Structures are given as structure tokens and as C-alpha cells.
Amino acid sequence: MIWLTWRQFRTQALIGLAALLLLAGYLLLLGLDVHRAHQDVLAHCAGRDCAGPLGAFADRYRLRADLLGYLLLVLPAVLGVFCGAPLIAREFEAGTHRLVWNQSITRRRWLAVKLTVVAGGCTLAVAFAALLLGWATGPVLAVEGARFEPVAFASHGLAPVACTAFASVLGATLGLHLRRTVPAMAATLAVFTVLQLALPAFVRPHYQAPERTRVQLTAPIVANLSKIGTYGDIGGLRVPGGPWVIDTSAILDEAGAPVGHTDWFQDCMDHSSLTDLPRCLADHRIHVEITQQPAARYWTFQAVESALFALLTAATVILAVRRLRTRAD
Amino acid sequence: MVTAVLETTGLTKRYGRRTALADVELSIPAGRVVGLVGPNGAGKSTLMQLACGLIGPTSGRIRVHGAEPGTRPDHLARVGYVAQDTPVYPDLTVAEHLRLGARLNPRWDRALAERRLARAELDPRQKAGRLSGGQRAQLALTVAAAKRPDLLILDEPAAALDPLSRHAFLDHLMESVTELGATAVLSSHALPDVARVCDHLVLLARGRVHLHDDIEPLIARHARVTGRAADLDALPPDVTVLARTDPPDGPATALVRTERPLPADRRWAVTAPDLEELVLAHLARAARPGSPTAPTTRPETRR
Numbered sequence: 001m002i003w004l005t006w007r008q009f010r011t012q013a014l015i016g017l018a019a020l021l022l023l024a025g026y027l028l029l030l031g032l033d034v035h036r037a038h039q040d041v042l043a044h045c046a047g048r049d050c051a052g053p054l055g056a057f058a059d060r061y062r063l064r065a066d067l068l069g070y071l072l073l074v075l076p077a078v079l080g081v082f083c084g085a086p087l088i089a090r091e092f093e094a095g096t097h098r099l100v101w102n103q104s105i106t107r108r109r110w111l112a113v114k115l116t117v118v119a120g121g122c123t124l125a126v127a128f129a130a131l132l133l134g135w136a137t138g139p140v141l142a143v144e145g146a147r148f149e150p151v152a153f154a155s156h157g158l159a160p161v162a163c164t165a166f167a168s169v170l171g172a173t174l175g176l177h178l179r180r181t182v183p184a185m186a187a188t189l190a191v192f193t194v195l196q197l198a199l200p201a202f203v204r205p206h207y208q209a210p211e212r213t214r215v216q217l218t219a220p221i222v223a224n225l226s227k228i229g230t231y232g233d234i235g236g237l238r239v240p241g242g243p244w245v246i247d248t249s250a251i252l253d254e255a256g257a258p259v260g261h262t263d264w265f266q267d268c269m270d271h272s273s274l275t276d277l278p279r280c281l282a283d284h285r286i287h288v289e290i291t292q293q294p295a296a297r298y299w300t301f302q303a304v305e306s307a308l309f310a311l312l313t314a315a316t317v318i319l320a321v322r323r324l325r326t327r328a329d
Numbered sequence: 330m331v332t333a334v335l336e337t338t339g340l341t342k343r344y345g346r347r348t349a350l351a352d353v354e355l356s357i358p359a360g361r362v363v364g365l366v367g368p369n370g371a372g373k374s375t376l377m378q379l380a381c382g383l384i385g386p387t388s389g390r391i392r393v394h395g396a397e398p399g400t401r402p403d404h405l406a407r408v409g410y411v412a413q414d415t416p417v418y419p420d421l422t423v424a425e426h427l428r429l430g431a432r433l434n435p436r437w438d439r440a441l442a443e444r445r446l447a448r449a450e451l452d453p454r455q456k457a458g459r460l461s462g463g464q465r466a467q468l469a470l471t472v473a474a475a476k477r478p479d480l481l482i483l484d485e486p487a488a489a490l491d492p493l494s495r496h497a498f499l500d501h502l503m504e505s506v507t508e509l510g511a512t513a514v515l516s517s518h519a520l521p522d523v524a525r526v527c528d529h530l531v532l533l534a535r536g537r538v539h540l541h542d543d544i545e546p547l548i549a550r551h552a553r554v555t556g557r558a559a560d561l562d563a564l565p566p567d568v569t570v571l572a573r574t575d576p577p578d579g580p581a582t583a584l585v586r587t588e589r590p591l592p593a594d595r596r597w598a599v600t601a602p603d604l605e606e607l608v609l610a611h612l613a614r615a616a617r618p619g620s621p622t623a624p625t626t627r628p629e630t631r632r
Contacts, residue, residue: 001432001433003428003429003432004429004432004433007421007425007429008418008420011420094416094418094419095412095414095416096416096417096418098383098410098412098416099412099416099417099418099469099472100429100433101383101399102381102383102399102405102408102409102410102412102473103405103429103430103433103434103476104402104403104405104406104433104434104435104436104476105402105405105433106400106401106402106405109402
């Protein structure tokens with residue numbers, strides 16, 4: 001059965017392997033480059049303030065690190081759609097399930113081998129890619145303190161690996177239920193997209209009770225904000241140490257009152273240039289209240305998310321086995 | 330008593346509101362070549378899929394070699410099945426199909442498989458997707474036969490074939506069955522095919538069994554009677570008229586069922602019917618509205 005599964009999966013596997021090797025080669029080169037640049041920056045600014053040079057270093061590699069992160073974010077979906085969904089649906093379309101189900105091997109074993117070989121292969125491939133990516137772009141993410149960003153979180157560590165196991169099993173199970181390849185592919189993509197959007201927005205913040213803390217807005221922090229609203233609401237806050245900022249209040253003064261309608265705030269907003277604005281605001285000793293997950297919880301969150309995917313995978317396998325047992329043809 | 334290879338009691342299969350099989354009672358003895366005939370939608374494929382465990386019954390029971398079909402590997406090994414339109418893996422070569430069979434079946438007979446391939450003149454290196462319908466059917470039969478099953482089930486394997494390939498296919502089928510010493514069940518629309526290769530008949534119509542018997546005694550218990558219309562009205566009372574044609578000119582003909590041979594009589598001539606007209610007469614009777622279906626279930630198994 002392993003031979004047959006491999007024989008059916010061979011073309012996809014070889015194409016996938018070639019793509020993986022290409023990616024690995026690129027990551028290796030990029031990683032060597034990143035690590036050398038990182039060492040250089042650290043060596044040059046030793047003993048002095050490193051923030052500026054490190055920022056420049058991160059800026060140089062940010063685009064590539066982000067793009068690779070997106071690649072690993074969609075890779076589980078791609079594997080679920082192109083390896084998982086056709087795995088069983090194609091047998092139904094060609095009618096070959098009636099051939100293979102009548103060999104001297106139970107259907108449950110047939111399913112088990114198919115899932116293990118294909119989902120296992122996909123998972124291993126992504127584990128390898130995620131490991132390499134983590135090594136290659138690690139210094140960039142560390143400087144940015146952005147490991148908890150939704151895309152970075154889902155493309156590093158254990159999360160993409162567990163996610164791939166789920167995506168490929170999901171594709172196969174949907175194929176078993178829908179019995180046609182293209183609908184199964186579409187359904188896999190739909191379920192997966194909803195999950196990847198809902199997870200960081202509604203589920204991930206609750207793995208552990210978030211902490212509320214006060215963050216002093218210094219000029220560099222203000223300069224890195226992606227948005228300062230007319231009445232003091234802000235967006236894109238990055239806090240030193242790289243915690244995951246879930247929610248932020250509007251800008252508050254020392255007494256804790258919103259500053260949005262004060263004269264000095266409007267004055268800063270209206271009359272300072274983009275370069276002067278951070279200084280102008282920070283001089284008034286402002287802060288925000290944030291809801292955050294501390295950076296130290298990163299691996300706990302990775303483990304919780306992986307466990308969640310493992311649970312979903314197991315539930316999906318049960319759905320597949322139940323479908324086989326009812327033996328509707 | 331001969332052991333039954335396939336036995337059903339009250340076997341019923343419904344798809345939603347449609348009843349494909351209703352209360353089927355069958356007992357197929359070992360060593361027979363069974364022809365399963367009936368019109369489209371009679372439930373032939375359903376019965377075969379139940380027999381190899383592809384689907385499960387809605388109610389009732391089916392036992393193949395005394396066990397629930399299709400659940401255990403050793404049990405699967407004893408049943409060969411060639412599905413309708415003979416599915417094969419289009420991307421795999423003919424040789425790879427044999428490799429598949431060898432890897433998935435403990436009783437695989439490689440010599441038999443290779444012999445059959447050579448006999449069917451199949452090129453082992455050819456992709457199965459490029460085979461003609463006849464060649465594909467041969468390949469599917471080879472994979473099913475080389476398992477060395479005790480029961481070989483073939484669901485209209487020859488339906489899509491031209492007359493010549495059908496002839497060749499049926500020859501191969503008979504050789505395989507003989508070589509295996511297996512019981513075979515094959516469904517077919519083509520009554521001449523059934524008459525040529527089968528020695529046992531099961532007639533299904535609208536989900537029910539209407540005939541179920543060895544073909545020779547079945548034919549012996551039927552007769553074609555030709556004579557004047559008035560004389561045919563006066564047939565003995567224990568004779569059942571299944572079908573009758575009364576042309577305006579010329580003698581009338583009736584196909585009758587009779588438990589003992591009709592006595593020679595100068596008023597009518599008695600000849601043996603062929604299988605085709607016998608089956609058609611029973612089918613016409615089954616299709617007649619208000620026909621008594623219950624008593625005709627297994628009417629021929631009383632001995």
C-alpha cells in the first residue's frame with residue numbers, strides 16, 4: 001500500500017521536492033547573508049547605541065523576510081489543496097476506489113497509509129522549510145521584535161508544521177466526503193482561509209489571559225507608529241522587547257486623561273513636520289494603556305496553537321474514518 | 330447439502346426513498362457460474378456491491394463465505410471484483426497494476442497474472458489510461474483473477490465491448506474461472522452471453538428475485554407449446570402460461586411452466602424453449618401491473 005500511495009503521489013512529490021530544494025537553497029544563501037550582516041552591525045556598534053544601525057539592518061532585509069513569511073503562511077493551504085484534496089477525491093472520480101477497496105486490505109488501512117504518507121510528507125517538507133526560515137530571518141525578526149505579528153507567528157516555529165498536517169488531512173477528508181477533486185480543493189481553500197483569518201483575530205489572543213500595561217511613548221516609539229489619529233488614537237504600536245500588542249488605548253497624559261482634544265496636541269498635529277512630530281508629542285510625557293501578551297509567552301503560544309491544530313487534525317481523521325465505516329458508495 | 334458461497338436473507342437496500350433491492354433471498358452454491366440478469370435499474374449492481382462489501386445493506390443480511398463481506402483482509406482476499414466500466418489507474422502501467430495486485434494480496438498468483446496478460450496480448454509497459462475498453466476489461470479481470478479468489482464477481486464487464494472483444498473476454502473469463510475452480514457471478518444484459526457461459530440463473534426485476542435456479546433444470550421445467558388457439562386454452566390445469574402469442578393467421582404459441590413434462594398430445598407440439606425467451610417471458614410477467622410478486626420469489630428452488 002505504501003508503494004501504491006507513493007506511486008500515485010510521485011509526480012506531485014517530485015515537483016514539491018524540487019521546489020523545496022530551490023527554496024532551501026535560497027534560504028541558505030539569504031541566511032548566511034543575514035547572519036554575516038548582523039554580526040557586522042553588532043561588531044561595529046559594540047559599546048555604543050546599536051538601535052540605529054540595527055534598524056537599518058532590519059530595514060534592508062524586511063521585505064524579503066516578510067515575503068518569505070507570507071510564502072510559509074500560504075504553503076500549508078497550497079499543500080492541502082494540491083496534495084490533500086485530490087488524494088481521495090481522484091479515486092472516486094476515476095472509480096478506482098472500487099478497484100483498490102477490493103484488494104486484500106481493509107479500507108481503514110488504505111486510508112491510514114494514504115494519510116500518513118501524504119500528510120506526513122507535506123508536514124516534513126514544511127517543518128524543514130520553517131526551520132530554515134526561522135534560522136535565516138531570525139535576526140531580522142529579533143531586531144524588529146515582531147515574532148508575534150500574525151504572519152510571522154504563523155510562518156515560524158511549530159505553528160506552520162502543525163497547520164500543514166491539518167490542511168492536508170482536511171483536504172483528504174473533504175475529498176472523501178465530496179468525492180470530486182475541484183469542489184474538494186475549493187472547500188479546503190475556503191475552510192483554511194476562514195481559519196487563518198479567524199485564528200489570529202479571535203482565538204489566539206485568548207490562549208493565556210492578556211496583561212494590561214502602560215507604555216511610555218518616547219520619540220522613537222512614536223516615530224514607528226503606523227497611524228496617529230486626529231484625536232489621539234494610534235495604530236501599529238511596537239513595544240521594545242516584542243510583546244504582542246492586542247489592543248491600545250488612545251494617547252493619555254500623565255494623569256491618565258485622553259489628550260486628543262487638548263490644544264497642545266492639536267498644535268503638534270497641525271504645526272510640526274513629520275520629523276518633528278514625535279519629539280513634539282513625546283515632550284508632553286504621554287503614554288498609552290495596552291493589552292498585551294508578553295514576548296516570553298511566544299513558545300507557549302506556539303505550543304498551544306500547534307496542539308490546537310493537532311486536535312483539529314485528529315477530529316478530521318475521525319470524520320474521515322466514520323465516513324468510510326458507513327460505506328456509502 | 331452444498332455449502333452456499335453467497336447467502337442473503339431479507340436483504341434490502343434503499344437509496345433515499347428509492348428501493349434498489351427488496352427482501353432478497355438468495356443462496357448461491359459453490360462452483361457455479363451464475364448469470365445475474367434483469368433490466369436496467371433492477372438492482373444487479375447493488376447486489377454485487379453488497380456482495381463484495383462496497384456498500385452495506387439497509388436491512389437484512391448478506392453473508393459471503395459465511396462472513397460479512399469486505400470487512401477483514403483474509404476475507405477480502407477470497408473475493409475478486411470487477412466493477413462496472415472496469416476502473417483502472419490511468420497513470421499506472423499494465424505491469425504496475427500487477428505490482429499493485431502482488432503487494433496488496435497475499436494469495437497473488439504472479440504466474441497466472443502473466444499468463445493472462447500474454448493471452449490477452451497486453452503490453453506490460455503500456456499506461457492503463459491508453460488501453461482500449463476491451464484491453465482495460467482484460468486487465469481488470471487479470472488483477473481480480475490473480476488474487477486467486479474463491480468467488481469472482483463481475484459487474485457487466487463486457488457491456489462496453491464490441492462483439493469480437495466480448496467474445497474474447499468471455500473466453501478468458503471462463504478459462505480463469507476454470508483455472509481457479511472458483512464460483513463466478515456475472516451480471517449482463519446480453520442473454521446470449523449468459524446462455525453461453527453460465528450454468529445458474531438469477532433473474533432480478535425491480536429489486537426482487539424472480540428466478541433463481543440452475544439453468545438446465547430451469548429449461549426442463551418450461552416448454553414452448555404450439556397449436557391452435559382453442560386447443561391451447563385447454564392445457565392441463567397444473568400448467569402455468571407465462572406468455573402467449575396469438576397471431577391472426579397461423580398457430581398460437583405459449584411459453585408455459587410445468588412441474589412435469591407435458592404429455593405428448595396430437596393437438597399441440599412441445600419444444601424446449603431457449604433461455605432468452607424464457608427470461609423475456611418472466612420479465613414481461615414481472616413488469617405486468619398487479620402481477621403476484623411474492624409467490625414468484627424463488628418459485629423454482631423447490632425441489
